[in-house]
Amino acid sequence: MHMADALISPTVGAIMWATTTGIVTYSAKKVQKELDESKVPLMGVLGAFIFAAQMINFSIPATGSSGHLGGAMILAILLGPHAAFLTMASILTIQALVFADGGLLALGCNIFNLGFFPCFIAYPLIYKRIVKEGVNKKSIIIGTSLAAIIGLQMGSLGVVLETFLSGITELPFTAFLLLMQPVHLAIGIVEGMVTAAVILFILKERPEIIHSVPGGKELGTLSMKPVLIGLLVVALVTGGVVSWFASSDPDGLEWSIDKAAGKALETPEGIHSILAEVQKKIAILPDYNFKEAKPAAGEEAKEKEVAAWPSVDSGLSVAGIVGSLFTLLVAGSIGKLLQTLNRRQQKFSN
């Protein structure tokens, strides 16, 4: 299911919202410019279709369980990446608003996990490259399966990272990862099969739909870079602003109220606990020593229940930086990957 607000911190939520807003604005501009207007109702109807199709349960042979369509791959194949991303975003928005399927704060995360990875990474970098040789049964099956599996793995990794960095769940990173990834591998296989089955059917009945996809130009690496840099800047600024805001006045009020109520507030230890928290949080990423980081929260809070609040807020600002670094990592890797592929393409064309 989609991520809920209860497990997201406002910092992570805000960063993902900033990122998603950037991508949505970019896609909207692209669609407005390139898509011909007869596709406007098509995007809407396909969005509604995928929404409705997600409610059809397919029984998976030999397992006794069932699965259902995700849909981003079909949309990308039929509409091109930008329009497909916007359509997925609209589906997820309505699900969050009307069915409370996924929270409003987490909507930015959900759109990113379920829209960005399939439409802008799995589709152009995997499906299109496999299908480039020729659109036939074999290439479609391999293309959709691989794209669906990898897209879903990335999406589920996104969920794990966003939940973990929010710091509300006690699940250690590795355990959560080991829980999510295999499940989404199975889901990805089903998604690939369903997508392939549908696309093959369309290829048989109305091949012209598959062959005339708008936005046929390659997702040019040059045009993505300024966008990614822009996204990164927005994410960093938002992360910094939000954590600055979150760690100011309310805590001052809390401290003064507690002082008035007569509780002892040991400031030096408060700062010490802040630094200890900072060190623990920073230690997570390079070393992946998750077990050491987590159990301490209970003990710390026992010693200084009041001081627990500043340490959470320093967690907020550190989470803000950590979250921005994560976005930097993703953006940097994507840019590098596209660059490498572009260079390889240039070599072949000579």
Added chain:
Amino acid sequence: MNKIEHRWLELRYFDELATRESVIHTLHPTIKLLTTLVFIAIVASFSKYEIAGLIPMFFYPFLVIGLGNIPIGMIIKRVLLTLPFVLFIGIFNPLLDQAILVQIGPVPISGGIVSFVSIIIRFTLSVVAALLLIATTGIDAICGALSNLGVPRVVVTQILFVYRYLHVLIEEVMKTIRAYSLRSPQSDGVAFKAWGSLVGLLLLRAIDRAQRIYQAMLCRGFDGEVRIVRSWQLSKGDIAFLLAWLSFFIIVRSINIPEWLGTALLGGYK
């Protein structure tokens, strides 16, 4: 297959709720959207071990339900239906965080249980807030509010289209599934061999429908721009609503009112 029917009923139910009349319904949609978003953000900003401090936040949904005359039943049902997924992740908290956090009389309570309860409370608050938004505002008005806030026209149009055609397509999927299940009494879901053609046919029909819709729009003068018709006036009452709730949320976030209240009641302040 029942799932589709349930969703369809809920869709129509919230749609109908939004057309009712009440103080809340007549508020400016952008105000309601902003209040809801701020509410959810502030709820999320509470520390993960916070329980008492969160309780005053319930004022907002209760007041809206009251003033808006919203029946609680469907909302509670939705909360309960979506709760299991959060529970599944949250249940690890009491299992992994066993250090004793507070002591209520003779009973020690671990940090894990505290954070688990906090998760449930936060979940309920944010889900109810979102449902109340749609129940008192309706998708047309929310999209108007979104475009007021600067969301690109393409996106707003897209949301409106999807919502509109959702009703139509859900009915079509329901009919298809019913026909299929009447012809295959043993199986619960659609059989593997039938996937491609079932969904594929629905898809082709959807694409053809889109073509017909486009032509109908052209006949009625569509020029590429979808205009959102209704307009709302921002009144002093609307702004007062927003400012009042904003102040309330900030106060609740800064002061642990229940704790303060409880201490005062127990004679802690002399």
